[in-house]
Amino acid sequence: MDGDHARLSLRERKKLITRQALIDTAQAMFAERGFEGVTVAEIADAVNVAAKTVFVYFPTKEDLVFHGEDEVLRALVDRIRDRPAGTTPLDAVVDMLGQTMTDSPIGAVTELERLHRTVSGSAGLHARLRLMWERFELAVAAELADETGRPQHAPEPRIAAAQLVTIYRTMASPEVMTYVRAHPKAHRQRAFSDWLAVARHMTGNGIANYARRED
The missing domain is CATH 1.10.357.10 (Tetracycline Repressor, domain 2)
Structure with missing residues (x-):
């Protein structure tokens, strides 16, 4: 863990971990089935969070692709x-x-x-x-x-x-x-x-x- 992450609170670190998990999972699913073939609910379920939680991090499904x-x-x-x-x-x-x-x-x-x-x-x-x-x-x-x-x-x-x-x-x-x-x-x-x-x-x-x- 780098210095910036070390200074973050536990809550902030968990949020970063969840965000990255959503990105990684979405990318893997999109690569396998295409963007249109994957739902936000499926991504959320794979990361073990509620679908509404995905939209807290990414307002639209497209934002999961253009996250950077x-x-x-x-x-x-x-x-x-x-x-x-x-x-x-x-x-x-x-x-x-x-x-x-x-x-x-x-x-x-x-x-x-x-x-x-x-x-x-x-x-x-x-x-x-x-x-x-x-x-x-x-x-x-x-x-x-x-x-x-x-x-x-x-x-x-x-x-x-x-x-x-x-x-x-x-x-x-x-x-x-x-x-x-x-x-x-x-x-x-x-x-x-x-x-x-x-x-x-x-x-x-x-x-x-x-x-x-x-x-």
Whole structure:
């Protein structure tokens, strides 16, 4: 148990354990029977809690699939906001994606493939995924607008945000994951990095110097 968990009360630790159990159980069930083939009541029963308890942790069934959305969004915006002098938002996003693959190349591929397998069989989840990316764009646009002193829906922050999220979205796509998976394990990090370099180059033709932070 890490230091943060050690400082939590017993009640808080139990809540974290229950939440993770619900996520793990739901993922296993969705993988076996598909998202539409599993009910919230079945997930609750497998974890030995009441169905209403599931909704305390996850307001909708879809939230069990997108449970990490808020954390990823915060990390993305924080990475842009806290980037060092001399760097751009494009630098920050590319570095973040590169670090993700460097830290856990196999785990990153496996987790994204799991997500896409779950989403692929559900029209509702496809719609939710599109909303997630739109939410990311709006949050990044707000951060860029605040930093540059422009209205949030001015052309520059909004277009830059769309481009930045497109890179993130593309690198998390089934096509990229298939490309990476086609390489031997020892070469998957390189394969991902090569694709990311192309994405950076092509996007950078338009926003490479946008919002470069002064030294």
